[in-house]
Amino acid sequence: MAVYRTDLQETKKSRSALLTKKHAQVAVLAWLLGLASFGVQAECTHAVACLTPSTAQTERLLSMLEHLYPTLLTDGSTLQVFPDPGGDGYFRRYGGSGAVGVGVYQGILWYSLGAGWQQFGALEAADTEFCGGTCFGTPETASAFRGNMVLGSPTKDSVRLNVYSVGQNGQVYAVYGSEPGRYSQRSATMPLKSAEGSELLLGGLRPDTRYYYRLHYRDAAGREAGLTAEYSFHTQRAAGSDFTFALQGDSHPERERSQFDGRLYARTLQTVAADRPDFYILMGDDFSVDNLDYATITKSQVVERYVLQRPYLAPLASSAPLFLVNGNHEQSARYLLNGTPDSVAVWAQNARNSLYSQPAPDAFYSGNTERVPHVGELRNYFAWTWGDALFVVIDFYWGSNVAVDNSFYDDNKRTNLWDVTLGTAQYDWLKQTLEQSTAKHKFVMAHHVLGTGRGGIELTTKFEWGGLNNDGRTNGFAANRANMPSTIHQLLVDNGVDIFFQGHDHIWVRQVRDGITYQTLSQPADPNYSLFNSSAFTSGVLIPNSGYTRVRVSERDIKVEYVRTFLPEDETPDQTSGQVAYSYTLE
Numbered sequence: 001m002a003v004y005r006t007d008l009q010e011t012k013k014s015r016s017a018l019l020t021k022k023h024a025q026v027a028v029l030a031w032l033l034g035l036a037s038f039g040v041q042a043e044c045t046h047a048v049a050c051l052t053p054s055t056a057q058t059e060r061l062l063s064m065l066e067h068l069y070p071t072l073l074t075d076g077s078t079l080q081v082f083p084d085p086g087g088d089g090y091f092r093r094y095g096g097s098g099a100v101g102v103g104v105y106q107g108i109l110w111y112s113l114g115a116g117w118q119q120f121g122a123l124e125a126a127d128t129e130f131c132g133g134t135c136f137g138t139p140e141t142a143s144a145f146r147g148n149m150v151l152g153s154p155t156k157d158s159v160r161l162n163v164y165s166v167g168q169n170g171q172v173y174a175v176y177g178s179e180p181g182r183y184s185q186r187s188a189t190m191p192l193k194s195a196e197g198s199e200l201l202l203g204g205l206r207p208d209t210r211y212y213y214r215l216h217y218r219d220a221a222g223r224e225a226g227l228t229a230e231y232s233f234h235t236q237r238a239a240g241s242d243f244t245f246a247l248q249g250d251s252h253p254e255r256e257r258s259q260f261d262g263r264l265y266a267r268t269l270q271t272v273a274a275d276r277p278d279f280y281i282l283m284g285d286d287f288s289v290d291n292l293d294y295a296t297i298t299k300s301q302v303v304e305r306y307v308l309q310r311p312y313l314a315p316l317a318s319s320a321p322l323f324l325v326n327g328n329h330e331q332s333a334r335y336l337l338n339g340t341p342d343s344v345a346v347w348a349q350n351a352r353n354s355l356y357s358q359p360a361p362d363a364f365y366s367g368n369t370e371r372v373p374h375v376g377e378l379r380n381y382f383a384w385t386w387g388d389a390l391f392v393v394i395d396f397y398w399g400s401n402v403a404v405d406n407s408f409y410d411d412n413k414r415t416n417l418w419d420v421t422l423g424t425a426q427y428d429w430l431k432q433t434l435e436q437s438t439a440k441h442k443f444v445m446a447h448h449v450l451g452t453g454r455g456g457i458e459l460t461t462k463f464e465w466g467g468l469n470n471d472g473r474t475n476g477f478a479a480n481r482a483n484m485p486s487t488i489h490q491l492l493v494d495n496g497v498d499i500f501f502q503g504h505d506h507i508w509v510r511q512v513r514d515g516i517t518y519q520t521l522s523q524p525a526d527p528n529y530s531l532f533n534s535s536a537f538t539s540g541v542l543i544p545n546s547g548y549t550r551v552r553v554s555e556r557d558i559k560v561e562y563v564r565t566f567l568p569e570d571e572t573p574d575q576t577s578g579q580v581a582y583s584y585t586l587e
């Protein structure tokens with residue numbers, strides 16, 4: 001190390017001599033790297049300010065070089081740092097024998113092909129050339145990429161990164177690794193088409209590990225045109241490992257001003273992101289389409305509802321995978337199928353999967369194996385294990401053949417809710433999933449008990465969920481569900497489900513029935529902080545909007561917290577954004 005340090009410092013002193021040889025030396029490296037050369041900056045002395053990158057910035061630059069030239073720059077040493085009054089210097093040796101070295105010192109990128117060090121060029125130019133201007137600059141503004149990213153379907157060894165941009169074509173790929181700033185792995189390069197989701201698989205990961213990644217964008221001409229800031233995510237937690245996840249109820253961005261304020265939504269999601277949750281669950285009514293005219297609705301109008309959410313969600317979801325629960329207002333529902341590709345249900349479900357990378361059944365996720373014409377695998381219900389917890393998402397809207405709640409065609413809601421069902425396949429899967437899980441904690445999620453109605457445990461005694469007829473006295477389960485051995489509520493009880501989460505009522509309510517918490521979730525961005533539908537709940541703890549629900553899971557217990565959020569002008573000494581309004585712990 002001392003030898004290298006002396007070499008590099010001595011070499012700097014004789015820079016003027018080196019400059020005369022510059023073109024030949026650069027040509028050698030350019031040949032090795034397959035690059036065109038770029039110029040060396042003007043003489044940089046202690047009296048003249050140099051670009052003096054931090055250790056992390058240097059790591060980023062070297063990581064990018066290693067990634068771009070893996071044959072030449074393999075088997076790197078740890079980063080050597082030596083202090084200098086004009087700014088610290090750094091270098092790394094490669095190939096075991098140390099035959100190749102790369103250094104950053106006095107505003108210059110240096111290289112060594114043996115004993116001596118040569119200048120390659122100014123750091124500013126290296127930043128532009130290798131990092132798209134983001135290694136030393138401000139990442140978000142320096143990158144030419146103008147889209148956003150949403151993670152989905154995390155497993156023990158992979159995650160899917162959904163990339164979206166309007167007006168940009170080209171290619172994208174991600175570099176990633178388990179240390180910040182060092183990216184030893186990369187995804188396949190995928191085409192990026194304007195206004196279409198592009199999905200990158202980040203595979204080959206270790207379980208129970210945090211990974212760091214950045215996205216490369218190549219423009220339509222094939223030039224490296226941008227590199228995003230670094231984001232991170234966590235692979236499946238091992239049993240015994242603590243983690244946090246979070247959920248939101250119906251966001252309804254189409255209800256601007258009445259139940260939705262974009263500033264408040266951004267604030268809520270920013271607060272969620274600060275928790276660094278392993279994932280975030282949206283409970284439905286986040287992509288509502290049924291305020292559009294069913295006579296004239298188009299595919300692009302439906303897709304637009306899914307695009308609308310991305311700028312809000314991406315700052316969180318670039319580091320926390322999203323899971324979507326289907327809601328009544330999504331109209332992603334079986335009753336709307338018409339045998340053609342042109343139905344609201346097909347448009348909506350395809351938008352969900354193509355823009356949010358929802359999980360399909362595989363070795364990690366169980367779920368719906370049905371293939372629906374013009375959609376393929378629906379990916380509407382699924383289950384996974386994370387740490388000591390089982391997560392199960394269920395869906396009545398594709399399970400039933402009828403409009404479960406509001407119909408897209410009229411305002412008439414059904415009264416005979418025996419028509420509403422998970423369907424035999426989903427019911428059998430739910431039963432098997434719950435029975436076979438050895439997880440200590442179990443969570444089940446749906447947009448609402450039976451997908452419709454108002455209230456929590458008040459609805460759990462009837463129809464497929466509870467067995468009673470609408471009169472609330474006589475039992476109709478055996479007559480109406482001959483192929484189901486028990487009600488859904490009983491399945492949850494028999495299998496020790498801890499919490500059933502639902503949205504739909506736009507209010508935060510905790511109730512308990514037979515040892516199961518029925519947890520209704522608030523809206524995240526209601527600027528009126530309303531207490532909607534409170535009359536439907538005859539018991540429990542009721543708290544108004546807005547905010548999200550944070551759940552901390554450990555082997556021993558589950559801690560649930562309702563985090564309220566407020567616009568700055570609505571904060572008072574007693575109500576501050578981010579405060580925990582209510583919490584409880586389940587052993």
Ligand SMILES: [Fe+2]
Nearest residue numbers: 285327328504
């Ligand atoms: Fe709803």
